[in-house]
Amino acid sequence: MAFREEVRxxxxxxxxxxxxxxxxxxEQVWGGRRAEWRNPDSKIWMERAAxxxxxxxxxxxNYGGAGLTKEEAKILAQEMARIRARPxxxxxxxxxxxxxxxxxxxxxxxxxxxxxxxxxxxxxCQGYSEPxxxxxxxxxxxxxxxxxxxxxxxxxxxxxxxxDKADWIFCLVRTDKSKKHDGISFLLIDMDDKGVETKPIRLxxxxxxxxxTFFANVRVPKENLVHDLHKGWTVAKRLLQYERNAISDFxxxxxxxxxxxxxxxxxxxxxxEKGAVADGAMRDAVSAHKMESHAFGLTLRRVQEEAKxxxxxxxxxxxxxxxxxxxxxxxELLLEMxxxxxxxxxxxxxxxxxxxxARNWLRSKGNSIEGGTSEIQLNVIAKRVLGLPD
Amino acid sequence: xxxxxxxxxxxxxxxxxxxxxxxxxxxxxxxLRDAGxxxxxxxxxxxxxxxxxxxxxxxxEDYGGTGFGALGMGLVFExxxxxxxxxxxxxxxxxxxxxxxxxxxxxxxxxxxxxxxxxxxxxAxxxxxxxxxxxxxxxxxxxxxxxxxxxxxxxRFAPDGGAADWLIVSARTSGEKDDKRGITLFxxxxxxRGVERVSLSMADxxxxxxxxxxxxxxxxxSVLGELDRGGEILSRVLDVSRIALASEMLGAARExxxxxxxxxxxxxxxxxxxxxxxxxxxxxxxxxxxxxxxxSVVWDGLSALEEGRDDVAQMASLAKARMSEALRHIxxxxxxxxxxxxxxxxxxxxxxxxxxxxxxxxYGDGRFHRARYARxxxx
Ligand SMILES: Cc1cc2nc3c(=O)[nH]c(=O)nc-3n(C[C@H](O)[C@H](O)[C@H](O)COP(=O)(O)OP(=O)(O)OC[C@H]3O[C@@H](n4cnc5c(N)ncnc54)[C@H](O)[C@@H]3O)c2cc1C
Numbered sequence: 211m212a213f214r215e216e217v218r219x220x221x222x223x224x225x226x227x228x229x230x231x232x233x234x235x236x237e238q239v240w241g242g243r244r245a246e247w248r249n250p251d252s253k254i255w256m257e258r259a260a261x262x263x264x265x266x267x268x269x270x271x272n273y274g275g276a277g278l279t280k281e282e283a284k285i286l287a288q289e290m291a292r293i294r295a296r297p298x299x300x301x302x303x304x305x306x307x308x309x310x311x312x313x314x315x316x317x318x319x320x321x322x323x324x325x326x327x328x329x330x331x332x333x334x335c336q337g338y339s340e341p342x343x344x345x346x347x348x349x350x351x352x353x354x355x356x357x358x359x360x361x362x363x364x365x366x367x368x369x370x371x372x373x374d375k376a377d378w379i380f381c382l383v384r385t386d387k388s389k390k391h392d393g394i395s396f397l398l399i400d401m402d403d404k405g406v407e408t409k410p411i412r413l414x415x416x417x418x419x420x421x422x423t424f425f426a427n428v429r430v431p432k433e434n435l436v437h438d439l440h441k442g443w444t445v446a447k448r449l450l451q452y453e454r455n456a457i458s459d460f461x462x463x464x465x466x467x468x469x470x471x472x473x474x475x476x477x478x479x480x481x482x483e484k485g486a487v488a489d490g491a492m493r494d495a496v497s498a499h500k501m502e503s504h505a506f507g508l509t510l511r512r513v514q515e516e517a518k519x520x521x522x523x524x525x526x527x528x529x530x531x532x533x534x535x536x537x538x539x540x541x542e543l544l545l546e547m548x549x550x551x552x553x554x555x556x557x558x559x560x561x562x563x564x565x566x567x568a569r570n571w572l573r574s575k576g577n578s579i580e581g582g583t584s585e586i587q588l589n590v591i592a593k594r595v596l597g598l599p600d
Numbered sequence: 601x602x603x604x605x606x607x608x609x610x611x612x613x614x615x616x617x618x619x620x621x622x623x624x625x626x627x628x629x630x631x632l633r634d635a636g637x638x639x640x641x642x643x644x645x646x647x648x649x650x651x652x653x654x655x656x657x658x659x660x661e662d663y664g665g666t667g668f669g670a671l672g673m674g675l676v677f678e679x680x681x682x683x684x685x686x687x688x689x690x691x692x693x694x695x696x697x698x699x700x701x702x703x704x705x706x707x708x709x710x711x712x713x714x715x716x717x718x719x720x721x722x723x724a725x726x727x728x729x730x731x732x733x734x735x736x737x738x739x740x741x742x743x744x745x746x747x748x749x750x751x752x753x754x755x756r757f758a759p760d761g762g763a764a765d766w767l768i769v770s771a772r773t774s775g776e777k778d779d780k781r782g783i784t785l786f787x788x789x790x791x792x793r794g795v796e797r798v799s800l801s802m803a804d805x806x807x808x809x810x811x812x813x814x815x816x817x818x819x820x821x822s823v824l825g826e827l828d829r830g831g832e833i834l835s836r837v838l839d840v841s842r843i844a845l846a847s848e849m850l851g852a853a854r855e856x857x858x859x860x861x862x863x864x865x866x867x868x869x870x871x872x873x874x875x876x877x878x879x880x881x882x883x884x885x886x887x888x889x890x891x892x893x894x895x896s897v898v899w900d901g902l903s904a905l906e907e908g909r910d911d912v913a914q915m916a917s918l919a920k921a922r923m924s925e926a927l928r929h930i931x932x933x934x935x936x937x938x939x940x941x942x943x944x945x946x947x948x949x950x951x952x953x954x955x956x957x958x959x960x961x962x963y964g965d966g967r968f969h970r971a972r973y974a975r976x977x978x979x
Contacts, residue, residue: 473978494971494974501922501973525892528892589878
């Protein structure tokens with residue numbers, strides 16, 4: 211109880227009012243050397259939260275975190291949600307790299323990288339996929355050769371989200387050609403190093419959030435190897451778990467915050483009759499969709515409860531898959547309801563939210579590809595949870 | 601929320617699982633069906649269930665019940681659902697016990713609840729009048745006369761209607777057909793003068809009957825709850841019953857899915873287990889998702905009841921709709937994935953499928969509950 215009051219008071223004092231409003235995409239805070247601040251309050255908010263360790267609540271204090279227990283972190287999240295506080299910092303470093311550094315990194319690596327992540331000073335991107343290695347990630351070819359005091363890295367990554375805005379990249383590289391999984395290592399690379407280059411890729415939504423990333427004779431100090439040589443696959447897999455959890459948590463937030471609007475959109479676009487959506491078929495579809503959100507939200511909560519009690523968590527395996535597909539269905543339904551007005555591309559004839567619907571609809575298609583495709587998720591459920599044979 | 605079972609509940613679940621497995625496996629339903637005529641359940645086994653406390657799950661201890669609470673009830677239904685166990689558990693100990701306990705006078709509770717808990721009295725709720733669930737579409741009328749009421753009309757598809765000693769009937773005392781207001785519940789013996797019951801032979805081999813009421817004369821004391829307010833009682837009673845049905849369906853879904861997986865691992869074609877074919881793996885994983893979501897909604901529905909939350913109605917519709925759809929899908933897949941064997945009566949897949957459709961129709965299918973969920977949600 212005391213902790214809740216403490217957090218509440220702190221938030222009251224430190225979270226600027228403009229940070230308690232819905233966050234337009236261009237005001238998202240990702241930190242880094244090249245951070246842009248559309249809204250000066252977001253800088254203040256990030257710095258204050260970081261000073262308390264609240265950007266990485268579960269990390270130990272000496273690495274820039276707040277050293278909270280899971281219970282306390284939950285209270286913090288609840289209190290932030292209560293005042294609709296924006297997340298002070300979005301970060302692949304916090305969601306993905308940090309947790310594996312805590313587990314696999316050496317002391318020097320933790321001391322060097324974690325505080326900079328938590329403070330939003332360094333922005334990270336993920337160098338996993340390659341043109342020839344997507345779902346079959348372990349087929350990657352980007353190589354790192356041992357040159358005595360450093361590794362020499364050559365190759366190409368692709369679909370590297372925000373590579374053009376990131377400062378560092380965590381990379382899977384091949385250190386042994388004779389073995390597949392056991393010839394991969396996990397390297398941290400400064401993108402300011404000579405030989406690293408990025409080229410944005412334009413997506414169907416018109417945005418260019420990800421890039422091709424090229425490495426030409428990049429010299430990477432040996433101390434940037436995480437875990438043992440050739441043991442990168444272990445780190446890589448663990449990081450993917452964190453990534454999928456982050457994706458489904460994120461989805462959970464979207465569902466609880468944005469899900470309520472579906473019926474209003476339906477009424478606006480399909481008419482209203484005595485308080486009900488006039489089009490009966492549409493009403494049925496919206497109700498089915500909201501039921502699915504409700505059921506998925508409850509499943510997220512159940513998984514958290516079960517995990518906390520150390521109980522069975524087989525349901526965890528469905529979150530990434532189901533959340534992605536659910537979100538895609540959500541946008542298809544929005545399109546059906548809004549008709550042509552969801553298909554405007556730009557200009558004054560469409561409202562901001564209509565234009566955003568079109569873009570977000572297209573963006574949602576990536577949900578079932580990023581972080582492991584839906585098909586791969588189903589394979590994993592079938593194999594690991596259901597025990598079906600190869 | 602009660603997503604984690606207490607030790608006590610864990611034990612209850614084990615007891616129930618053991619009981620239904622030992623005494624009422626699917627072969628029990630099959631045997632009853634093949635014997636043809638007669639009651640659709642075994643009276644002696646019902647007595648045994650009563651001894652274990654299952655008959656009085658929803659009845660407070662003061663009236664001879666075991667008061668397991670909603671979660672306890674759900675667990676028992678889940679296990680019964682796994683074995684397709686036929687018994688008065690639903691019609692008597694869930695629907696009717698809840699109606700009497702929720703709306704009955706002290707005298708009615710004293711008269712009936714201990715009998716129900718002891719497994720000595722069978723009840724049939726007779727609410728619907730058509731083929732599709734519509735609780736307020738009541739045209740069966742109860743006219744007020746001297747010293748009581750005269751009931752006239754026809755109720756349809758009353759679960760355990762043929763076997764019941766007593767009936768709970770919804771009838772109109774005022775208002776128009778489809779009005780929630782103006783419905784009154786009546787509680788009376790099934791052998792009252794003017795009651796004619798026609799047992800229905802249903803696909804799922806469980807008991808159901810149509811009930812013709814020809815000027816059935818009833819005293820004031822047969823009114824259950826307040827006059828004209830039966831609609832409100834009904835929504836409460838139906839919601840409890842819907843969540844119980846959803847629990848039963850969850851049990852059936854789990855059982856079927858386990859059987860499907862076992863078959864996929866064992867059956868070989870093209871020199872490999874059919875479970876190695878990716879098209880089938882993905883279908884299995886899809887079913888797993890449906891079951892996991894079903895688990896979440898059913899258990900949260902039970903928690904809503906247990907904690908007396910104000911979203912019981914939403915939860916009942918959510919659970920009933922989702923489980924009805926999920927079980928339809930899984931029963932269809934169960935037949936398909938067993939191939940020709942799936943079509944045979946020898947395998948149990950058909951029994952699960954037939955039961956699933958009756959479960960879905962009973963007290964509202966997916967469509968019904970999506971419409972209701974929308975209404976409750978203000979759209
Ligand atoms: C929005 C977005 C952001 C991303 N961000 C990053 C990033 O920051 N860093 C990074 O490294 N990568 C990133 N990715 C890449 C992503 O991880 C890959 O796209 C993904 O792993 C799939 O690989 P692929 O594109 O090569 O498709 P492929 O592997 O070629 O897959 C093509 C199709 O084949 C199917 N398929 C493949 N193998 C199987 C199988 N065994 N069984 C059944 N079906 C199969 C797939 O499911 C898919 O439908 C991002 C992707 C997207 C869409």
